[in-house]
Amino acid sequence: MSLTETELPGDDPQLLRRSWSDHGRLLKFLMRIGVAISLLWLVLVTVAAIFAPWIAPYDPNAQDLSNTYEGFSAAHWLGTDDLGRDVLSRLIYGSRISMQITFETVAIALVLALVIGLVAGFRGGRTDYLLMRGADAGLAFPPLVLALAVVAVLGSGVNDISLAFAIVFAPGFARFIRGQTLAIKEESFVEASTSIGTPPTRIVLSRILPNVLTGLAVGIAIALGAALLTSSGLSFLGLGPPPPAASWGSMLEEAYNTALFTHPWSLVPSGLVIALTVLAFNTLGDAMRDTVSGVTTKGRHRHTRTQRGITAVSRPAEAAWTSNGTEHEPASLLEVRGLCIEFDGEAGPVRVVDEASFDVARGQIVGLVGESGCGKTVSSLSILRLLTSPPAHIVGGSIRFDGRELLDADFNDLRRIRGREISMVFQDPLASLDPSFTIGNQLQEAMRLHEKLSRSAARARAVELLESVHIPDPARRLSAYPHQLSGGMRQRVMIAMALSSSPRLLIADEPTTALDVTIQAQIVELLRELRDEMDLAVLFVTHDLALISELSDEVAVMYAGEVVEQAPTTELFARPRHPYTAALLAASPGVRSSNGRPALLTGHVPQAGQLPTGCRFHPRCDFAEEACRSESLPLVAVSDGHLCRCRRAEELALPGVVSAGTPQIGAHAPGAS
């Protein structure tokens, strides 16, 4: 629960599902070299601009008419131009004007835009309306024409040109800043500042402005490139600083006018310098965007061949099917055995799921429970191989669905299984639905993807599906967009979508966590009904023990990447055998210990990669002995169908949930069995 936690794979499916390919990785690698080269180039240009008089070998305006259009030579590295002036010296001096205009333009534009954008965004209402219509008017002119007009009015001194360009650039910036301001204003940290009593100006300057600027960094880099390009273009049209002053654009113009056909080489130096500098700015902008959006990958990757769209499997050849000793469910629909998953970390692979085994039988609801960071979500995503590689790799075990080994399947096999035989429902239905299509559209598309149905048949089936998840007035709901539905309705639509291909297994990852208890009760009822009527098997991932005690037939408890206990639900809640399960039960808010409050489960789940030796739970365990600190244990059967990973499971008498009005947790008493 510290620094590295956010960088390590937690239970955030959004993060885990972010996709990138081999190709993208290579690109990113080049990108990093690109960043270094770009920075080097820009530093070089800036140094040249600042120290031009000391660096330049010649006076940029010194003519030598006997020596025009000279090629490379020891005296003139880049040759001379039509008047015999040294091209290198002119480029070096030219960088002064070109870079000054570029940076001045962006700086002035930024100041103008910040004032307009922040005021418009923060004040809103009429102020916003007036300022933005003004900005729109500015944006409506073609930029080059607007720049020409302003230069014509102001004159063509360096500062005039900068101001002209700034006026051209400002409206676009202002729009962006206003948009950012509006978004940041809605964040609760701004409301927090308001509720503290911080004055509005202070909120804008100390809270909103820094956040706007961070988002603006990319835009600034790109704008620098654009400003250079525009100013060069304008110089090329003859509206640059008056001759003989050198700027890159004017050099290009002179070369173009005098030597396009006779000495085409003379266009290259200035043209190349402009192109390289613009490229450098854009490369930096792109790299910043990647960094801001968090796409950059840290850490070392292993070099296994990965296939797009499925989690890579690199397990030892012999580690195929092994029974876990208790053949109580020989014909389960889903059999997970010894599943091991690793993620690439900064210091090499980190194992986040270790030897996890569980079964889901036909028509059975199985709960996978534990605190966040225990590996429940990672395990559930790995079944359909939905974890992206890198960073995820399945390094051991077996996942069998209806007898087929999913870890040996290729992308095409999995595509036939995904959504057709096994469906998934996630916590946030809004993130899983496309906001720009109607519910009906998305439902029918899901169906037509898997089976050939006529339009009208698909529609009829969609209505039927919405009915089956108890959505009132289903025919009308088909034309609704996701945002028009409540959270509970959306989750029903997700379930309907998941059911559209009559799957045999539904994997539900915290599907009710974001919902009200009343709606949760409805969804729970629905899942039970689907199990009973359609013989649907459900793997239900949650941290809510009370919920799982009502819903599931079987429960697997995970801790720090391992399954620590597994039993039929009534058995597990009545007679927990692992101290972690007992502690979770006692900590549930619905249960009261003798002091009237839920018992405390102190400490945190250890991070993957920093696991304690021995039993992973021992640092938080009330019953830990010396042996628990050194030796780890396998999951063993403690009674029929009840598996537990604790050396003291036999001797501890852990309190379960006592049924009678209010649940009571008795005193912890390690008694002899």
Next chain:
Amino acid sequence: MTVALTPDTPASAGADSPVAELRGVSCHFTVRLPGRGKGTVHAVDDVDLAVARGTTLGLVGESGSGKSTLARVLLRLVPVTGGRVLLGGEDITDVKGARLRALRRRMQLVFQDPYSSFDPLATIGASVGEALVVHTELGRPERDRRVAELLDQVRLPASFARRHPRELSGGQLQRAAIARALATEPDLLALDEPLSSLDVATQVQMVELLSELQGRLGIAYLFISHDLNLVRALSDQVAVMYLGRIVEEGPVDPLFAGANHPYTQALLSASPTMDPARRRGRIVLEGDIPSPLDPPSGCRFRTRCRHAMEICATAEPAPDNINGLTVRCYLTHPKDPEPAV
């Protein structure tokens, strides 16, 4: 009996008046509806509520019932469109500008999402110390010392002051959020679903922390949650809100033991429990909470109520006092069909 935390009320002036009070408060706002002109959202409607000094008032209800808006009305963060808001007996309904900002130090807010409630660019120390910059003349070293004290109060190491929000877990951030709220030594802390994004084990630790702080500092809490188990663990009084109105209110134990309003009963029975004995006779409410743009006439719960009668559509039922609970329902008030005032 569960929460025996009511400390001695401070012997200052107004000690017997509630720390904060709403009298017939409404909060309506106008929204533009695409293609349908304008509509009025009845977020909070004619609510009377009081939070006693050093106690916890739990506010429960489904999402969309107006709980968060009610807290923001009480804290004067959204405009009040009717009724009076009182802070320590003083009417603050019309206070504005600098005077309102000065009042804010007496009432603070903790948000649901710990991550978005901290400026990602500011250190935890800067966020926790913001109120000290705004409200006090303390210099940098004194401020740092006070921030360390505040972090210590919520059981965070002082070194966290130098960290950024992304370096903390959700539970740690929520502790920091409480530290930030405590910086101004408020009389009232509104906690808007502060635990719903946290793990079970972390929730329990937070409940413990909140009770301890209340016992030590004598702060009053307005604790908003849709998790009835948590409300029960923390509250002295509970108010049940539905579609902008309080439908039932009273001390925590009678309310959990014998709720009168069908909505309270449904909420209580929907809450998942590990005890199979308590699951019998579950009431599963049909459908969703209606839109606050167009609330049902009369009793607003009637469209989902299994006991709904003709009279329920006529007018809002008047409050009744039954077994120490204030209830607004015709079931318990059949003899008075007259519209309530």
